[in-house]
Amino acid sequence: MSAPDMSLQTQARKHGTPIWGIFVSALFGALAGALVAITAVSGGDAPQGADIRIDGRTGAAEPAM
Numbered sequence: 053m054s055a056p057d058m059s060l061q062t063q064a065r066k067h068g069t070p071i072w073g074i075f076v077s078a079l080f081g082a083l084a085g086a087l088v089a090i091t092a093v094s095g096g097d098a099p100q101g102a103d104i105r106i107d108g109r110t111g112a113a114e115p116a117m
Contacts, residue, residue, distance in 0.1 A: 104113050
């Protein structure tokens with residue numbers, strides 16, 4: 053039995069595209085995670101223009117400021 057051909061140049065060429073795909077998907081995931089974190093911290097879903105606000109601790113209705 054002979055040893056398989058282990059050319060580093062051939063292996064680098066064959067694995068280059070999948071490695072770039074993994075890198076791009078990891079970058080996309082990191083950017084999406086950062087966007088979600090920034091939106092959560094900045095209060096992007098805070099209600100605007102409500103006349104009455106409910107205190108989350110007591111449940112009491114308070115006038116909006």
